[in-house]
Amino acid sequence: MSLATxxxxxxxxxxxxxxxxxxxxxxxxxxxxxxxxxxxxxxxLLGHNGAGKSTLIKILSGAYRADAGEIRISGEPAVIxxxxxxxxxxxxxxxxxxALADNVDAAANIFLGRELLTPWHxxxxxxxxxxxxxxxxxxxxxxxxxxxxxxxxxGGQRQSVAxxxxxxxxxxxxxxxxxxxxxxxxxxxxxxxxILELKRQGIGIFLISHDLHDxxxxxxxxSVMKNGRVVGTARTSDVTQDExxxxxxxxxxPAGATPGPGALRGQA
Amino acid sequence: MREIEFDPRMIGMVAALGVIWLGFxxxxxxxxxxxxxLWNLLVQTASIAVMACGMVLVIVTRNIDLSxxxxxxxxxxxxxxxxxxxxxxxxxxxxxxxxxxxxxxSVALGGVLGLFQGxxxxxxxxxxxxxxxxxLLVWRGAAxxxxxxxxxxxxxxxxRPLGGGIExxxxxxxxxxxxxxxxxxxxxxxxxxxxRRRRFGFGLRPxxxxxxxxxxxxxxxxxxxxxxxxxxxxxxxxxxxxxxxGLVWPEGGLTIGHGLAVPVLLALAVGIVMSFLTKRLRFxxxxxxxxxxxxxxxxxxxxxxxxxxxxxxLMGVLVGISACISTARLNAATNSxxxxxxxxxxxxxxxxGTSLAGxxxxxxxxxxxxxxxxxxxxxxxxxxxxxxxxxxxxxxxxVVAVWLDGLYRRKxx
Ligand SMILES: Nc1ncnc2c1ncn2[C@@H]1O[C@H](COP(=O)(O)OP(=O)(O)OP(=O)(O)O)[C@@H](O)[C@H]1O
Ligand SMILES: [Mg+2]
Numbered sequence: 053m054s055l056a057t058x059x060x061x062x063x064x065x066x067x068x069x070x071x072x073x074x075x076x077x078x079x080x081x082x083x084x085x086x087x088x089x090x091x092x093x094x095x096x097l098l099g100h101n102g103a104g105k106s107t108l109i110k111i112l113s114g115a116y117r118a119d120a121g122e123i124r125i126s127g128e129p130a131v132i133x134x135x136x137x138x139x140x141x142x143x144x145x146x147x148x149x150x151a152l153a154d155n156v157d158a159a160a161n162i163f164l165g166r167e168l169l170t171p172w173h174x175x176x177x178x179x180x181x182x183x184x185x186x187x188x189x190x191x192x193x194x195x196x197x198x199x200x201x202x203x204x205x206x207g208g209q210r211q212s213v214a215x216x217x218x219x220x221x222x223x224x225x226x227x228x229x230x231x232x233x234x235x236x237x238x239x240x241x242x243x244x245x246x247i248l249e250l251k252r253q254g255i256g257i258f259l260i261s262h263d264l265h266d267x268x269x270x271x272x273x274x275s276v277m278k279n280g281r282v283v284g285t286a287r288t289s290d291v292t293q294d295e296x297x298x299x300x301x302x303x304x305x306p307a308g309a310t311p312g313p314g315a316l317r318g319q320a
Numbered sequence: 321m322r323e324i325e326f327d328p329r330m331i332g333m334v335a336a337l338g339v340i341w342l343g344f345x346x347x348x349x350x351x352x353x354x355x356x357x358l359w360n361l362l363v364q365t366a367s368i369a370v371m372a373c374g375m376v377l378v379i380v381t382r383n384i385d386l387s388x389x390x391x392x393x394x395x396x397x398x399x400x401x402x403x404x405x406x407x408x409x410x411x412x413x414x415x416x417x418x419x420x421x422x423x424x425x426s427v428a429l430g431g432v433l434g435l436f437q438g439x440x441x442x443x444x445x446x447x448x449x450x451x452x453x454x455x456l457l458v459w460r461g462a463a464x465x466x467x468x469x470x471x472x473x474x475x476x477x478x479x480r481p482l483g484g485g486i487e488x489x490x491x492x493x494x495x496x497x498x499x500x501x502x503x504x505x506x507x508x509x510x511x512x513x514x515x516r517r518r519r520f521g522f523g524l525r526p527x528x529x530x531x532x533x534x535x536x537x538x539x540x541x542x543x544x545x546x547x548x549x550x551x552x553x554x555x556x557x558x559x560x561x562x563x564x565x566g567l568v569w570p571e572g573g574l575t576i577g578h579g580l581a582v583p584v585l586l587a588l589a590v591g592i593v594m595s596f597l598t599k600r601l602r603f604x605x606x607x608x609x610x611x612x613x614x615x616x617x618x619x620x621x622x623x624x625x626x627x628x629x630x631x632x633x634l635m636g637v638l639v640g641i642s643a644c645i646s647t648a649r650l651n652a653a654t655n656s657x658x659x660x661x662x663x664x665x666x667x668x669x670x671x672x673g674t675s676l677a678g679x680x681x682x683x684x685x686x687x688x689x690x691x692x693x694x695x696x697x698x699x700x701x702x703x704x705x706x707x708x709x710x711x712x713x714x715x716x717x718x719v720v721a722v723w724l725d726g727l728y729r730r731k732x733x
Contacts, residue, residue: 115619136621151619153612155679156605164609165621167602174600178520201612217620 064127066091066256067143067225072111072121081107083280084121084313089225089256094247096271096288097260098300104280105260106148109227112258113145114138125225136165142224146231148260150214154203158195159184161202162217187216191246192239207234215243219250226250229260244270264293278303281314329673329728333688337695344699351702355551359578361691361698362544363484363649366583367392367642368661369690372668373594374635376686377604379669380611381631382678383441383448387455388639388665391433392658393463395643399426400472400653403479419478427640433459434636438629448632456662463655473652481582483649486557488582492549495579499545503538510534548584549577583645587687590641595683607631611679667714668693671721675729 065088074082082104089095097105110116112123114135123130125141132138138145152161159180168176168183181198188195192212202210211234218226228247232240247257247270261267267274268288276283276299283299286309295306305315345352371388378385403422407415437455441448481488490498510530517524553561558576559569598604606627609617618624642661647653672689674681696717700710 113619134621135619139621145619147619149615151613151616153609153616153620153679155612156608160605160609161616161620164605164617167605169602175602175605178516178522181522182520 063091064124065089066093066126067112067258068122068124068127069108069112070122070124072108072118072123074107074111074116074119080280082111082118085277085280085282086312087258087275087282087285089258091224091256092251092254093273094251094257094259094271096267096274097258097277098262098264098267098274098296099277099283100300103277105277106229107280108277109145109229109258109260110147112138112225113143113147113227139166139221142222143227144218144221144223144225145227146211146214146218146229148229148233150210152202152210152214155201157201158188158198158205158213158216161213162187162220164217166221183220184216187220188212190219191216191242208236208239211235212239215246219246223255226255226257227260228257230262231259232261232263232266240266264296268293268296275312276300278314282312283314283316284309284311286310327682329725330682330685330688332728333672333685333692337688337692340692340695340699344695344702347703348699352699355547357698357702358547359551359581361694362548362584363488363581364698365691365694366484366581366587367645367649368664368668368694369587369687370590370638370642370645371635371661371665372672372686372690373590373683374631374638375665375669376594376672376674376681376683377598377607377631378448378635379666379674379676380607380678380681381628382611382614383628383631384666385437385448385452385455385632385635386662386666387437387452387459388635388642389658389661389663390456390459390463391430391636391639392643392646392661393655394459394466395426395430395433395640396647396653396657397463397466397472397655398429399643399647400475401466403476404472404474404653407476414476414478416478418476419482422476422479423482423641423644426644427637430636430638430640430643431633432636434639435629435633437636438632441632442625442628460655460659463657466655469655471652471654475648475651475653479644480648480651482586482644483646483651484581484583485649486553486578488648489548489553489578489580490582490585491579492577493579495545495549495577498580498585499541502541506537506541507534545580548580551578552576553578583649586641586645590638591683591687598683603627603630608679664690664693667718670725671718673725 067089069088070086071084072082073080073084085108087095097109099105107116111118112132114132114137117133123132130141132141153164159177162184163180168179170176184198192209195209195212197205197209202213205213211231215231232243235243244266247259250257259267259271271288273285273287274296275285276296278300283303284305290308291306295308298304299306299309303314303316305311341353351357375385375388399422402425403418407418407421411417437451440446440451510533514524514530552575555573558574561576562569562574598607606617606622609622610624610627614624646657650657668690669681669686670676670689671692672682672685672687674686693714696714697710700713705713
């Protein structure tokens with residue numbers, strides 16, 4: 053009853069992942085995980101190495117298909133069988149591995165799979181280069197190496213290309229898997245500003261990061277994972293960084309957080 | 321070099337070709353650089369060059385196709401059977417449609433066989449090395465089964481020009497016309513590219529560099545036409561040509577040049593279409609992206625399996641074209657046609673700068689690579705090197721070329 057009234061006031065979340073599970077050869081990489089994301093919200097996904105963060109978001113981005121569970125976009129059940137489906141729902145992803153084709157240039161990577169074409173259905177390389185110059189200008193104003201294969205770029209420049217690809221296509225949902233791992237302080241600041249700007253535009257963002265400070269600065273809520281399961285979810289205003297650190301390390305869920313299936317039980 | 325966007329590897333290849341040509345010319349006392357020898361050299365290169373275009377794409381996607389030689393043998397036998405046995409019965413001997421139906425069947429059959437192999441590789445995830453190694457055995461066996469090993473000859477007279485020879489020379493006037501059209505296209509291409517770059521405000525090449533590129537391109541085209549036109553037809557053939565037009569054969573005789581050969585034009589057309597495909601169409605972009613990082617291509621929404629299947633299908637289509645060229649050239653279909661071609665085709669692509677690690681390669685490079693391979697072979701025949709030594713030399717050159725290319729690449733990165 054209260055649920056029904058809540059629904060009436062509040063629109064359904066932009067993304068709901070419910071009881072998602074996936075196993076690789078017997079190892080449950082993601083085990084009955086539920087997370088959600090509202091429009092204009094930044095949700096931090098935290099957890100130690102191998103906790104299952106990347107695997108979870110790869111299910112949302114269409115790279116993997118879940119063994120069980122349900123994805124809803126704006127309240128409607130969504131079928132995401134491949135990356136193209138995800139993009140159709142407006143879900144863009146910056147992968148931890150960046151997922152760039154090293155042998156082609158920045159423009160070819162940004163528009164890969166969604167090339168701009170001339171009226172004769174040939175590649176419009178000039179238009180793509182021109183757009184690339186615009187979007188890269190927002191992220192990394194010093195970037196000049198538009199003609200070179202991405203292989204020749206620095207780690208930070210490559211990361212900028214991957215971010216540019218995700219933000220160019222007017223995403224509704226942005227998944228950022230350690231987007232600043234290779235960036236210098238100035239570029240990291242630029243990405244942080246970008247995240248806040250996108251948030252203002254009403255885009256929902258899943259942010260995976262190992263930097264607790266960053267996450268606390270940017271995220272509205274955090275979900276902590278451990279061994280493929282959710283320890284708990286909390287508003288960043290309701291918990292301290294130390295409490296979240298304890299969630300990550302020991303799986304202990306503090307009072308300010310909603311415990312998940314992975315929370316340590318039987319202890320205070 | 322950088323601002324004018326010349327490819328240093330391409331310049332190296334042209335230089336290597338120059339050295340080979342001058343070397344053989346010196347060793348053969350001037351017999352190599354004659355219109356006659358160069359004309360034959362180009363005709364002999366055509367079949368391998370056509371297939372090398374497809375092999376570039378196959379290798380760029382980190383795959384290999386070992387079956388092309390055997391497939392050529394099988395397709396050639398089927399084409400021979402159709403035009404020498406089946407169509408004469410159905411349509412009548414030397415029917416005007418025979419040559420066309422033959423080409424169509426050849427290309428379609430090659431395409432289907434290629435798609436089939438590609439589907440096994442892309443959808444069943446069997447390594448291409450294994451699938452096409454199997455194909456190498458299967459298609460060679462199938463080529464024998466078509467006629468229980470019998471050779472089929474002769475071919476239809478309208479089909480034979482595909483292989484070159486006197487009937488496959490288009491004449492001097494037509495050669496000039498084609499040469500001039502190609503030059504016009506080169507110039508138009510340069511002007512259009514420049515205009516586009518200016519419209520988006522990108523940097524432009526200096527005018528002298530554009531001029532040099534235009535001069536080199538047009539020079540190569542018109543030079544080829546001149547050489548082909550300088551190779552005279554045998555007097556008897558020339559006389560028949562003249563008399564067929566109702567003219568009188570002059571007292572002192574008359575020299576009429578061959579002009580460009582049909583298979584060379586065919587190879588050129590294939591090269592242009594394939595270059596366009598790889599550089600200007602989405603398909604080509606996907607092929608290279610898959611070669612650079614298959615996972616990234618897939619995550620970007622590229623249907624990598626479909627693209628891979630199509631790459632092998634395209635390879636098969638080109639095998640079909642080459643099967644026509646070599647069957648017409650031999651004027652016979654034999655079940656051993658195309659034996660070892662896979663190795664020459666792969667060598668041409670690799671010498672032409674295609675990286676076996678995937679992601680890198682050009683059509684023009686592969687065609688030049690085919691010309692280098694054929695120049696070596698023809699040159700050695702010309703100066704009387706016996707077959708075993710020819711193989712040794714070609715093998716050594718291949719290994720050394722790939723070693724040098726690797727050195728160059730490492731120096732770049
Ligand atoms: N394709 C795969 N095949 C087999 N196992 C996998 C695969 N992908 C992930 N795993 C396993 O699933 C678990 C979760 O991995 P995942 O990459 O999601 O962790 P993560 O939380 O992103 O870690 P990190 O912080 O190091 O990026 C790991 O044990 C990993 O070994
Ligand atoms: Mg990860």
